[in-house]
Amino acid sequence: MSKAKTSQDWLYTISPKKKAIDLNFKEIWRYRDLLFLFVKRDVITQYKQTILGPLWYFIQPLFTSVIFTLIFNNLAAIPTGEGIPAFLFNLAGITSWNYFSACLTGTSNTFTANQGIFGKVYFPRVITPLSVVFSNLLKFGIQLLVFICFYIYFVFFTDKASNAVPQIAILYLPILIAFMGLFGLGFGMTISSMTTKYRDLSFLVGFGVQLLMYGSAVMYPLSYFKEKVPEYAWLVEYNPMTTIIELFRYMTLGIGEFSLSKFLYAGSVSIVFFLVGLIIFNKTEKTFIDTV
Amino acid sequence: MKEQDIILKAENISKQYRLGLVGTGTISHDLNRWWSQIRGKGDPYLKVGETNDRSSKGNSQYVWALKDINFEVKRGEVLGIIGKNGAGKSTLLKILSKVTGPTTGEIKTKGRIASLLEVGTGFHGEMTGRENVYLNGAILGMTKKEIKTKISEIIEFSGCERYIDTPVKRYSSGMKVRLAFAVAAFLEPEILVVDEVLAVGDAEFQKKAIGKMQDISSGEGRTVLFVSHNMASVEKLCTRGILLVNGSIAFEGNVEDTISYYRKQVSTDINKFGFSNRDRAGKEVSFTDFNILNQRNEITERILIDESTKFQIKVESKVDIKITTRITVFDQNETRIFAFDSKNTSTYFNIEKGENTLECLLPNGLEIKPGEYYINISIRSLDKLLDHIVKVSEIIIEPTDYFNSGRLVTSDIPLVLKKNQWIFSN
Incomplete structure (x- = not known):
């Protein structure tokens, strides 16, 4: 009956051709439940069989902030600004840095860590790094809550935080968080694609992220760095994470200054990284199983 | 429907794999590939490649796991x-x-x-x-x-x-x-x-x-x-x-x-594998031939369920030695069904330098259900294994009127057949 129909209407084609961007959004949408379940898996299995359980979400940033305050502010006497408690300053930096670095390291081993699943069943591969970004967003939310608690404590129960005032620009905070996520995701996807063939990069990620933290104004204000080491200040200044963390501290604590150009700079770098990562990731996902 | x-x-599905380690050579091949892509030429490594025959050594680093499917x-x-x-x-x-x-x-x-x-x-x-x-x-x-x-x-x-x-x-x-x-x-x-x-x-x-x-x-x-x-x-x-x-x-x-x-195809592989493809040099005692003979002493692979069957083994020896031999019959699922071991019957052969022929006779045949089976053979001296061949031959059991009922037995029966008599005693 439908001879013409049967020879024409192919639902889809499996072929070696690689388009630069071959994202099937409809397909990703169809697998949204998988994204949700991956996030759920990450969250519920992370602290299984630990005594402190989700308390670890709080412990890590708090202890890091305490150590940073002791070393960088008390010992090395890095100023954090009049009327801003050093602890709060560090906590702000660490909270936002943590989200970025968790996205980066979490997605940078997508292919190697999931080759078991990827080798056996097909689903849009991009779901996996996306799930990392979302489950870390949840963690970030909890850490942000901790930050807010300490914020309230310092502002209302001590007199050390006289200058810590949230700015109206805080309305941009969700966008800023999205930038962090996109930047980490794009960076991570690029690395994950390249590590399928060349494992060298996976060694780099471990300490590279740590080094990058020192170059991202997490425990010092950019202005202080400029003042002390002006010849290398551009290195830190053009690091998009510096801009993002400085903006985060401006929005929440009112330190430093806000400029639309900085915001746009951070945004465009993040989006470019994300797109580049996505293209490379897409190119890799078809055949990585042969080279991994 | x-x-x-x-x-x-x-349509024309092919898949090429690179053999050996993915290592230092990879980046140079990648660069080469990228360079010819820029010049608008095809992938230079796609032209090379051999068929995917696991057992023979090829010259190319690339192999076609699938070709024009x-x-x-x-x-x-x-x-x-x-x-x-x-x-x-x-x-x-x-x-x-x-x-x-x-x-x-x-x-x-x-x-x-x-x-x-x-x-x-x-x-x-x-x-x-x-x-x-x-x-x-x-x-x-x-x-x-x-x-x-x-x-x-x-x-x-x-x-x-x-x-x-x-x-x-x-x-x-x-x-x-x-x-x-x-x-x-x-x-x-x-x-x-x-x-x-x-x-x-x-x-x-x-x-x-x-x-x-x-x-x-x-x-x-x-x-x-x-x-x-x-x-x-x-x-x-x-x-x-x-x-x-x-x-x-x-x-x-x-x-x-x-x-x-x-x-x-598997059974043609068997013969090839059994005698010619193996490095049999240097052995003291080795198999040179194996045959299945039917009732009329003809070499065959097909035997009726209860037909008298003879397995003939030819052995080449460089020394005079006392040996026992064993013939094992397997089904398609590699389940062992019979083992005819001359040791069990305390039969030792004093073979001499040169070619020797040993025979194992089953007067009533194998008496198992029709189908395809495989045979392994081995020879031992008193203290060690001298030679063995896995899947030396296939043997096909063909249906016959085993129970004298006027009908052929079908393959839809249990593995082992046994003649039996029913008596009504009141």
């Missing part, structure tokens, strides 16, 4: 893909299930493909059975809603009700497999691609799984592509077969013909 209702079509699958058909290890079956399944892309060619489909190359993909030990059902189902392409409507059926099918809210790491491996297969069994894609997942679990569960597969294909009219080494389940499930040899299609047809073609 219409004849022209083709749901999947593979073309086939069509009709709606509702169950296609069995068979072949020896390394013939390209799994590569083909991987391409069909989109795990990896083909090097050239394309596959067009009219339905969603779900693949089952492994059961329990993505199971997480820390999560409960129920949570894993959701996760595994979603990985296989079901939506949460779909799983929700089927979850009670899935749990029931798996037979793990009691443990469903216990973390999977506490399960026995059999339970894990049951649960995982249960999820897969309730997938509802238009095309299901299945690797040898049925080979897991205990006999009871295998039966259940094969039954479920049959329901899926015959009852619900779904298209299934099935890869297996187990000819019995291929024969049971499939309607059509494809035989892959060294990455190309060697035979295509209905499932019985494909399987018999495959078996013939």
